[in-house]
Amino acid sequence: MSLGDIPIQLEVGGLTGSAPAVLREIAYLLERLTRYGEAGSIDLHGLPLSPADRRWLLDQLGRGEIEIALEIGGGSRIVETAYPGVWWVAHDNEQGVRTSEFIEVTLIPDLVPAHPDDVESGLKNLKSRISDLS
Amino acid sequence: MNEKSGSLIDSLERQGVSRRTFMKYCATLASLMALPPAVGRAFAEALAKATRPSVIWLSFQECTGCTESLTRSHTPTLESLIFDSISLDYHHTLQAAAGTAAEAAREAAMKLNWGKYLLVVDGSVPMKDGGVYSTIAGVSNHDMLMDTVKGAAAVVAVGTCAAFGGLPKAQPNPTGAVAISDLVKDKPVVNVSGCPPIPVVMTGVLAHFLAFGSLPELDKLGRPLAFYGETIHDRCYRRPFYDQGKFAKTFDDEGARQGWCLFELGCKGPVTYNSCATVKWNDGTSFPIESGHGCLGCSEPDFWDAGGFYRALSLPANPLHVAATAVEVGAVVGVGVALANRAGKSAAKAGHETATLADLEK
Numbered sequence: 152m153s154l155g156d157i158p159i160q161l162e163v164g165g166l167t168g169s170a171p172a173v174l175r176e177i178a179y180l181l182e183r184l185t186r187y188g189e190a191g192s193i194d195l196h197g198l199p200l201s202p203a204d205r206r207w208l209l210d211q212l213g214r215g216e217i218e219i220a221l222e223i224g225g226g227s228r229i230v231e232t233a234y235p236g237v238w239w240v241a242h243d244n245e246q247g248v249r250t251s252e253f254i255e256v257t258l259i260p261d262l263v264p265a266h267p268d269d270v271e272s273g274l275k276n277l278k279s280r281i282s283d284l285s
Numbered sequence: 286m287n288e289k290s291g292s293l294i295d296s297l298e299r300q301g302v303s304r305r306t307f308m309k310y311c312a313t314l315a316s317l318m319a320l321p322p323a324v325g326r327a328f329a330e331a332l333a334k335a336t337r338p339s340v341i342w343l344s345f346q347e348c349t350g351c352t353e354s355l356t357r358s359h360t361p362t363l364e365s366l367i368f369d370s371i372s373l374d375y376h377h378t379l380q381a382a383a384g385t386a387a388e389a390a391r392e393a394a395m396k397l398n399w400g401k402y403l404l405v406v407d408g409s410v411p412m413k414d415g416g417v418y419s420t421i422a423g424v425s426n427h428d429m430l431m432d433t434v435k436g437a438a439a440v441v442a443v444g445t446c447a448a449f450g451g452l453p454k455a456q457p458n459p460t461g462a463v464a465i466s467d468l469v470k471d472k473p474v475v476n477v478s479g480c481p482p483i484p485v486v487m488t489g490v491l492a493h494f495l496a497f498g499s500l501p502e503l504d505k506l507g508r509p510l511a512f513y514g515e516t517i518h519d520r521c522y523r524r525p526f527y528d529q530g531k532f533a534k535t536f537d538d539e540g541a542r543q544g545w546c547l548f549e550l551g552c553k554g555p556v557t558y559n560s561c562a563t564v565k566w567n568d569g570t571s572f573p574i575e576s577g578h579g580c581l582g583c584s585e586p587d588f589w590d591a592g593g594f595y596r597a598l599s600l601p602a603n604p605l606h607v608a609a610t611a612v613e614v615g616a617v618v619g620v621g622v623a624l625a626n627r628a629g630k631s632a633a634k635a636g637h638e639t640a641t642l643a644d645l646e647k
């Protein structure tokens with residue numbers, strides 16, 4: 152018998168009732184974003200959500216138009232939900248294990264824009280490439 | 286031991302770690318440390334700008350498992366990079382220098398970063414017979430600790446040996462081993478216990494120190510609350526079985542195959558505060574209970590002398606909730622196990638049958 156043959160069965164229940172509260176929190180954060188331009192986020196890792204709760208929440212939020220895949224020390228995905236300004240952000244490590252998950256309520260998620268310092272050093276590199284051409 | 290100047294993000298970029306990789310790591314670290322996401326963002330910014338920390342690491346009565354845990358992995362993780370390549374000024378197991386040159390490096394790092402360096406200690410300190418049982422370059426562990434701690438900003442006692450005495454302090458404690466906090470009274474001491482400790486806890490303490498200029502909140506045993514705030518049992522995926530009174534009785538019975546609770550096989554999860562059940566081990570692969578073995582309680586004081594790894598705790602963690610089970614468990618642990626020990630051992634010996642956990646006990 153190999154390890155894979157040993158079943159670990161989990162009798163975890165269905166919906167725990169926590170997920171609707173997350174939806175309300177998202178609505179509150181969206182309101183702050185529209186009124187004051189303030190971004191917010193929810194750390195899903197810290198919430199007692201069952202797999203069923205998580206699925207329910209994903210269903211409720213639906214899919215938007217943008218999906219961004221990043222390869223940064225393991226895969227990360229930033230998915231726009233059906234509600235503009237609400238993003239589902241999931242980080243995996245290099246072994247493909249999920250390490251953290253957030254809902255970000257913002258116009259552009261933190262990881263997407265280039266950092267000014269990086270833009271500057273990129274420009275330096277480009278200029279040196281151009282000067283190498285001549 | 287490498288790059289000596291610049292911000293942490295500069296050092297990491299030189300090692301090929303992009304800013305986004307660093308930001309992602311910080312987001313996950315902040316989440317593990319239960320920092321609110323908004324604070325997590327400030328944490329990432331402050332950490333990126335922080336100058337490279339100076340860490341002096343002293344190893345006393347220990348097995349080097351803690352160093353292995355924190356600095357080694359198949360692919361270099363950010364944890365190992367922050368420690369091994371960027372922060373460490375002195376670590377006699379890892380550094381190339383030895384003897385007088387190594388001791389000179391320690392003194393130089395102390396002088397250069399006086400009042401600012403973090404002193405990490407793994408291993409307990411032998412006090413019996415003038416401390417002769419463990420010395421480095423002819424200096425007793427006690428004297429080296431007391432000398433090095435003078436210029437430290439804070440001390441991190443890594444591993445259960447440093448935090449609580451650990452294996453060297455187990456009965457009958459032949460070397461008179463004591464914990465770091467028994468000796469260091471005038472500097473803050475953080476206990477990162479575990480045999481070995483979870484690597485990310487160490488990075489979490491260091492990152493908090495760098496980003497906020499302070500140590501994280503600690504529990505009554507001096508452990509970072511964010512990582513030691515809950516028991517293994519609180520977050521164990523086998524918990525539904527515990528609540529239903531479904532316990533594996535041997536390591537190869539039907540209950541074990543079904544993934545039932547390991548309480549009766551000696552699991553110390555109900556009294557052990559640590560994050561193994563959520564952070565896990567080996568880059569998030571699993572933790573001991575997921576591999577079918579109960580928790581040994583390695584992050585708790587005196588876990589070696591807690592009455593046997595395969596002996597069930599005398600009381601379930603929540604006797605009110607599982608009152609009915611408690612009676613059953615009590616019976617098994619008491620008379621039942623004692624009889625089974627003797628009978629099972631001799632039967633197994635005679636018949637070359639598979640030994641049960643009770644056979645392992647005596």
Ligand code: SF4
Nearest residue numbers: 518521546547552554
């Ligand atoms: S006793 Fe151990 S195996 Fe059982 S639920 Fe608690 S931590 Fe998990």
